[in-house]
Amino acid sequence: MGNSSSMLTQYDIEEVQQHCNNAFSQQEIVSLYERFCQLDRSGGGFVSAEExxxxxxFAVNPLSQRLLRMVDGLNFKEFVAFLSAFSPRATLQQKIEFIFKVYDSDGNGKVTFNDMLDVLRDLTGQFISEKQRTQVLTQVLEEAGYTKESLLVLSDFVKILGSSGLKMEVEVPVD
Structure with missing residues (x-):
């Protein structure tokens, strides 16, 4: 998959579509490829954190530094897979798995109280104190049946977020 939209074959489109569990239509994949090529300024077939x-x-997102760890060096197929969590066609499970990866910054499959506190700190900045963040997070965990010492795994996130009516969607403009 080269650096121009004319190099994206029907086979490539179908392969990417399958890789992202049909989260995007073929037309959306073509649009995403065009955007990927715009981002890939070096033309190397990968998008860097700087790009x-x-x-x-993305730059103004309070979680951008966490997300950069997930996106640095993605090829097109990985780029679409990353974005698929934001598709209206993505399942709740896919969305929760994405959120879990944001919290699990070291990739060990477990999220600690401090991991959650770090995300909350990123999201709230100076608007609330560290004490308030700790209190809020402790209360949320207790209401969900966990403690500050709990190590949460993906199934815990599914349990907590599974009935939340979670909305994470981005519209892909198509020509």
């Missing part, structure tokens, strides 16, 4: 930061919405 991702050229997207204003």
């Amino acid at each position: 991702f930061l050229s997207v204003p919405e």
Whole structure:
């Protein structure tokens, strides 16, 4: 898959579509490929963290530094898989798995109280104190049946977020 939309074959489109569990239509995949090529300024077939930061919405996201660890060096297929969690066609399970990866920054399959506190700190900045963050997080965990000492795994996130009506969607403009 080269660096121009004319190099994206029907086979490539179908392969990417299958890889992302049909989260995007073929037309959306073509649009995503065009956007990927715009981001891939070096033309190397991968998008770097710096290239991702050229997207204003990404750069101002309070979680951008966490997300950069997930996106640095993605090829097109991985780029679409990353974005598939934001598709309206993505399942709740796919969305929760994505959120879990954001919290599990070291990739060990477990999320600690401090991991959650770090994300909350990223999201709230200076708007609330560290004491308030700790209190809020402790209360949320207790209401869900966990403690500060709990190590949460993916199934815990599914249990906690599974009935939340979680909305994470991005519209892919198509020509």
